[in-house]
Amino acid sequence: MKADVAVLGAGIVGVSVALHLQARGRSVVLFDRRGAGEETSYGNAGLIERASVTPYAFPRELSSMIRYSLNRSAEAHYHVSFLPKVAPWLAQYWWHSSPSRLALASKAMLPLIERSVVEHEALMAEAGIEPLLRKTGWIKAFRSERHFAHGVEEARKLDSYGIRFDVLDQGALLAREPHLKDVIIGGIHWLDPATVPDPGAVAKGYAELFVKRGGRFVHGDARTLSQDGGAWTLKGEDGPLEVRETVLALGPWADDVFRPLGYRIPLAVKRGYHMHYRAAGNAVLNHPVLDTDGGFVLAPMSRGIRLTTGAEFADRDAPPTPVQIERTEPAAREIFPLGARVDPEPWMGRRPCLPDMRPVIGPAARHPGLWFAFGHNHHGFTLGPVTGRLLAEMMTGERPFTDPKPYRADRF
Structure with a gap:
């Protein structure tokens, strides 16, 4: 089997590139x-996060660092045995x-976030x-007046970006989410982001369009990739595949x-979990809601x-340890009437992250015909299609819609 290009990975980024x-x-x-869409692209909160102008940074407040170091936070959990391995990456982060x-990272990511x-x-x-597609935004909810005031102050800093x-x-919030409980005292409704009720189905929908238009989906192990002269070869389930790029x-x-190809890109993984619940009685949740004080999202x-x-923070392939689900479920029941669990066990996903909070998008430095598109730092679902556009423009010689230099692979 021969083709011009093989795209390795059928998550939201890969199907968009294809x-x-x-x-x-x-x-x-x-x-x-x-x-x-059956791995990382399946398990996110379904946000297309137009409002995330500032990337998710390493906390620098002493109180936050102490809280995380105690390993009791709902927002972050770590395997003690993994710390020596991940410590150099955390230092870079x-x-x-x-x-x-962080301001430089925000400037670099803005052209992607905007589109x-x-x-x-x-x-x-x-x-x-x-x-x-639901163009109704999402809600950042607060339990304390102090955190609410701080959240509004931070939101005002985005006025120059035109973020709505x-x-x-509390009254206005309950008008939009009548079944939130009164432990929530206020919120910020971000209006520009969109959401979807099934991110995995979006990735599958894109893949079905790809196949409908004549594309081929091949199952196989990407680790079989090798270069032979000017061609790249892979071993698929139905035989070998040869491509130019x-x-x-x-x-x-x-x-x-x-x-194995000799690149030392500092890619790390932040694991995460989700669980589905029935809503109790006639309760309805209209928007994804981030409980800022609880450290979780209900979507x-x-x-x-x-x-x-x-x-x-754990080894990518270590067995699941969904302690954060156990910690956050009682807190989630405090703000919304959740019923019984739907899933037999929590789902675990892996978020690919780079310490400078921007992805790698562009050519490999030492292998002509090899291109990279990974490391989207919590925003893979958000940035899949815009990444696909940018990389395709680069690969086909079009003028890219934005300067791709901030995402180049050789920056490390």
Whole structure:
């Protein structure tokens, strides 16, 4: 089997890259060990986060660092045995999270964030899955007046970016979310982001469009990638595959391929969990709600109310330890009437992250025909389509819609 390009990884980033290359006339094979959208792209809160102008930084307040170090926080959990391995990466993350460097990261990410919703809209229209898109934003909720006031102060700093939001006192918040309990005293409704009730279904919808347009989906192990002369070869379930170019869009598994090729990109993984619940009685949740004080998100999904956790620092392939679900479920029941669990056990996903809080998008330095698209730092679902567009423009010689230098692989 031969093609112009093999895209390794059928998560939201990979399927988006495949679609954009296909639209520009390339014959493309989508290559994955599983189906589309069945790994990291399945388990997020379903946000297309147009309002996240500032990346998720390492906390620098002493109180936060002490709280996290005690390993009792709902927002972050770590395996003690993993700390020596991840400590150098955490040190880089902390360094890049200084105010000046965080400002640089925000500036670098802004062109991608600004186009996150419109690029999803375009692909959803082509795939015929527009009903999955909800342009109703999400709500940041607060339990204390002090945290509420601080949250409003931070939100005001985004006025220069034109980000729209409503500040809601308790009465206004309950008008939008009548079944939230009065432990929540106010909130900020971010209006520009969009949401979906099933992010995995979005990735599958994009993959189905890719196949409908003549693309091929091949199952196989991406670690079989090798270069023979000017071609790249892979071993698929139905035989060998030969392509001129390869896109590495494997998210948290990208280092399984780039490290044997000699690249030392500091990719780390933040694990996370979710659990679905029935709503008790006639309760309805209209928007995803972040409980700022509780450190979790409740999101209305097709399968039920999805409780998503913060970050867990552990070896990528270590057995699941969903202690954050156990910690946050009682807190979630304090703010919304959750019923019984729907899932037999918590789902675990892996978020691919880089310490400077921006992805790698662009060519590999030492291997012509090898391209990278991974490391989106909590925003893979948000940035999948816009990443696909940018990389396809680079690969086909078009003028990129934004300068790709901030995402180059050789910056490390």
